[in-house]
Amino acid sequence: MKKLSLHPLTWWIWAIGLAIAVIRFDNTVFTICCVGAVAVVVFINRENAPWGKSFNWTLKLSAWILLVRTCIGVLIGVPIPGTTLFTLPILPLPSWMPGIRIGGTVTAERLTSALTEGILICAIIVIFGAAASLTSPHRLLRVLPVYIYEFGISIVIATSVLPQLVSSVSRIRQAQKLRGQSLRGFTSWRRVAIPLLEESLARSLDLAAAMDSRGYGVNKKRSRYRPIKWRAADSAVVCTALIVLGLS
Amino acid sequence: MIKFSNVSLIYPNSTTTVLENLNLEIAEGEMVLVIGPTGSGKSSLLRLINGLVPHHTGGILAGDVSVDGSSTQLVKPGGMAHLIGIVGQNPANGFVADTVEEELAFGMETLNLPNDVMRKRVEEVLDLLSLAPLRDRSIATLSGGEQQRVAIGSALVAHPKVLVLDEPTSALDPIAAEEVLSILHRLVHDLSLTVVIAEHKLERVIQFADRIVHINGAGVAQVGTPEDILLHSPIAPPIVHLARALGLKEIGVSVREMRRMTADIRGKEYIEKDAAPRQNGETIIKVSDLSVTYDGKPALKSLSATIASNEIVAIMGRNGAGKSSLLKSLAGISHLATGFVDVSGFNPQNLKGKERRSTIGFIPQEPSDLLYGQSVQIECDQADKDNQMPNGTTAQILQQLVPGVLPTTHPRDLSEGQRLGLALSIVLSSNPGVLILDEPTRGLDYQAKKELTRILIEFAQATRKCVVLATHDVELVAELATRVMFLADGDIVADGTTLDVLLSSPAFAPQVSKVMSPQPWLKVSDVVAAIQAHK
Numbered sequence: 001m002k003k004l005s006l007h008p009l010t011w012w013i014w015a016i017g018l019a020i021a022v023i024r025f026d027n028t029v030f031t032i033c034c035v036g037a038v039a040v041v042v043f044i045n046r047e048n049a050p051w052g053k054s055f056n057w058t059l060k061l062s063a064w065i066l067l068v069r070t071c072i073g074v075l076i077g078v079p080i081p082g083t084t085l086f087t088l089p090i091l092p093l094p095s096w097m098p099g100i101r102i103g104g105t106v107t108a109e110r111l112t113s114a115l116t117e118g119i120l121i122c123a124i125i126v127i128f129g130a131a132a133s134l135t136s137p138h139r140l141l142r143v144l145p146v147y148i149y150e151f152g153i154s155i156v157i158a159t160s161v162l163p164q165l166v167s168s169v170s171r172i173r174q175a176q177k178l179r180g181q182s183l184r185g186f187t188s189w190r191r192v193a194i195p196l197l198e199e200s201l202a203r204s205l206d207l208a209a210a211m212d213s214r215g216y217g218v219n220k221k222r223s224r225y226r227p228i229k230w231r232a233a234d235s236a237v238v239c240t241a242l243i244v245l246g247l248s
Numbered sequence: 249m250i251k252f253s254n255v256s257l258i259y260p261n262s263t264t265t266v267l268e269n270l271n272l273e274i275a276e277g278e279m280v281l282v283i284g285p286t287g288s289g290k291s292s293l294l295r296l297i298n299g300l301v302p303h304h305t306g307g308i309l310a311g312d313v314s315v316d317g318s319s320t321q322l323v324k325p326g327g328m329a330h331l332i333g334i335v336g337q338n339p340a341n342g343f344v345a346d347t348v349e350e351e352l353a354f355g356m357e358t359l360n361l362p363n364d365v366m367r368k369r370v371e372e373v374l375d376l377l378s379l380a381p382l383r384d385r386s387i388a389t390l391s392g393g394e395q396q397r398v399a400i401g402s403a404l405v406a407h408p409k410v411l412v413l414d415e416p417t418s419a420l421d422p423i424a425a426e427e428v429l430s431i432l433h434r435l436v437h438d439l440s441l442t443v444v445i446a447e448h449k450l451e452r453v454i455q456f457a458d459r460i461v462h463i464n465g466a467g468v469a470q471v472g473t474p475e476d477i478l479l480h481s482p483i484a485p486p487i488v489h490l491a492r493a494l495g496l497k498e499i500g501v502s503v504r505e506m507r508r509m510t511a512d513i514r515g516k517e518y519i520e521k522d523a524a525p526r527q528n529g530e531t532i533i534k535v536s537d538l539s540v541t542y543d544g545k546p547a548l549k550s551l552s553a554t555i556a557s558n559e560i561v562a563i564m565g566r567n568g569a570g571k572s573s574l575l576k577s578l579a580g581i582s583h584l585a586t587g588f589v590d591v592s593g594f595n596p597q598n599l600k601g602k603e604r605r606s607t608i609g610f611i612p613q614e615p616s617d618l619l620y621g622q623s624v625q626i627e628c629d630q631a632d633k634d635n636q637m638p639n640g641t642t643a644q645i646l647q648q649l650v651p652g653v654l655p656t657t658h659p660r661d662l663s664e665g666q667r668l669g670l671a672l673s674i675v676l677s678s679n680p681g682v683l684i685l686d687e688p689t690r691g692l693d694y695q696a697k698k699e700l701t702r703i704l705i706e707f708a709q710a711t712r713k714c715v716v717l718a719t720h721d722v723e724l725v726a727e728l729a730t731r732v733m734f735l736a737d738g739d740i741v742a743d744g745t746t747l748d749v750l751l752s753s754p755a756f757a758p759q760v761s762k763v764m765s766p767q768p769w770l771k772v773s774d775v776v777a778a779i780q781a782h783k
Contacts, residue, residue: 049346049386049388139346141344171612174576174617175612175614176617176620178579178581178604179674180599180602180605180634180678181634191620198616198660199616206341207342207344208304209325210334210336210343211342211344212300212325213326213332214358214402214406215330215355215406218326218358222357222360223363224363225363225366225367226350
């Protein structure tokens with residue numbers, strides 16, 4: 001199937017629309033459906049490029065956030081009355097911290113409320129992660145105005161260096177394995193982090209120097225080699241988000 | 249065109265000047281080659297031309313550098329973009345767009361050129377560098393040589409008057425390197441472009457250069473014609489060493505000139521040296537029916553080979569022929585689709601920890617991947633601890649390999665050669681049976697290469713040891729390998745003694761053999777030995 005070639009802003013507008021709709025609806029079933037739909041769109045439409053692969057990381061990240069958020073929500077917070085599931089020991093806190101309680105009775109209501117809030121946060125992350133993985137950062141840079149050029153340089157550096165980080169990590173870990181080092185535990189990551197940090201710093205400097213010596217940002221006006229046009233398909237994608245937004 | 253007047257340069261926190269009082273004028277349409285040992289300031293000299301040094305790097309610059317009348321003191325690098333095209337050491341780090349065509353257009357977009365001009369120029373450059381078939385390709389999928397061409401192309405579209413290239417052929421195989429250099433040669437002659445180029449592999453570029461700037465590392469720079477500079481320079485391609493060894497009065501810088509000068513030497517009859525009988529050492533590495541695939545594409549196709557003790561096997565072939573895949577399979581870090589690998593009786597995939605270290609020593613393309621300590625001392629101690637050796641063993645090996653490395657230096661601050669030396673001594677400290685090196689000579693100067701050759705030959709002579717290395721460097725292979733395996737498209741297309749394989753292909757023949765053909769000599773010492781035997 002030929003993939004849609006859309007305007008770089010399309011998916012971002014779409015994402016903003018969906019995010020607002022999700023917040024306005026504030027309905028867990030709708031939110032989960034929305035995340036599912038977004039994931040399907042990404043898996044069908046994403047390109048085989050470094051930013052395309054970033055969606056998997058977004059999913060992992062949001063699952064992790066959901067987990068941590070729920071645990072904290074259950075442990076700390078205002079007790080909500082309802083059906084008791086189980087009781088945790090209460091951690092004694094000094095008297096100058098009134099209103100905060102760690103531990104205590106965990107009710108089904110408290111668990112659901114923590115879960116619902118967590119799911120909402122994760123949905124927003126996933127929706128914007130989808131926009132990021134569907135849009136080439138380089139093309140996005142081309143439609144952004146030149147006067148935010150320092151911002152532009154940072155975007156290009158962040159988006160082209162970060163995906164390379166992933167491949168550098170596996171390369172360095174491989175080399176460390178060949179040195180007969182164990183790949184488990186915290187110290188193994190420290191061994192990876194140092195070469196990685198140094199390499200990505202050097203890489204970013206190289207890129208900034210290359211952009212500078214090619215005159216980026218010297219002229220406030222910039223011509224377009226192949227102007228990116230807004231097409232019917234773009235409007236269609238944006239419309240789907242607007243319809244969902246209208247329903248909310 | 250380019251004028252350096254009384255230029256001195258010193259970096260912050262450094263006690264030595266990189267350049268001292270350099271005066272140099274480069275005329276329009278000249279091709280100037282910058283040579284010097286690693287870390288001597290070649291890159292700094294190149295980056296001074298468009299002001300990246302000191303605007304981007306810091307440092308104190310005395311004197312003045314001006315290009316076409318505009319001084320880098322007054323104009324920032326961005327303002328020079330229409331005048332100077334610069335291609336860095338690693339072009340892949342400088343790409344800003346996704347596809348070839350967009351990358352080419354980027355520089356013109358920033359210069360705000362009208363659309364019709366851009367279209368015309370992109371087409372011109374696509375034709376000039378034969379990039380037309382690649383125009384819609386994603387840059388990440390191109391080979392090293394193609395990326396290098398795209399980088400040159402994106403510098404050329406702005407119609408600069410000066411093109412600056414930092415080691416443009418260091419990552420390329422001999423054929424791709426030749427392609428890039430002949431394009432540069434044509435640009436100099438057709439468009440009168442001024443080209444400044446830094447390169448270690450002199451044998452590749454020397455014949456194209458009009459003048460040489462030789463930096464010795466202590467701030468002193470010599471400028472002159474290739475013949476003048478190379479006559480006494482310690483940095484010289486094999487062809488010049490040949491002229492010196494034969495005691496010729498003049499030196500030639502191209503194979504053609506040297507052939508004219510040596511016609512009488514070549515013409516004589518020589519006693520044919522008996523080919524050393526191929527030792528049938530014990531088999532150390534055995535590979536059979538090995539296939540590896542990446543993302544569904546085959547990288548190695550059902551490959552079988554055995555490597556015996558005391559062999560130094562050079563694996564050659566184009567970029568993307570499967571050299572690295574083969575080395576990784578030998579080291580046991582590739583997933584094998586079919587077949588098996590056996591190294592000294594072990595399956596390398598199951599090796600771990602100390603057992604792995606004492607069986608296989610692997611030096612990756614970036615030796616710094618192995619290093620993570622904050623100083624040379626910490627690295628050496630770690631290696632001693634890992635191998636349960638008395639303290640100072642690794643440091644001692646390091647002192648033998650590369651004398652004069654301060655233990656307190658951070659590994660990043662070492663020169664390329666020293667860093668390779670450090671990685672090698674860490675690997676050698678565990679006394680592995682097999683040493684595997686992936687492209688060890690990238691960025692190494694002749695002195696460092698000579699050291700490496702000595703170390704590897706010494707290593708391979710011990711009992712039950714062998715060396716496998718992948719490289720593009722024909723001259724290195726001629727100096728040290730006992731056997732060459734030539735890969736193409738994941739298959740072994742040639743496998744034999746170095747002499748047989750290298751002489752059978754003109755593109756991969758070393759300089760000495762090109763000069764001395766049809767005599768079967770690969771290196772200067774072969775020629776000298778044969779002449780002495782004749783006398």
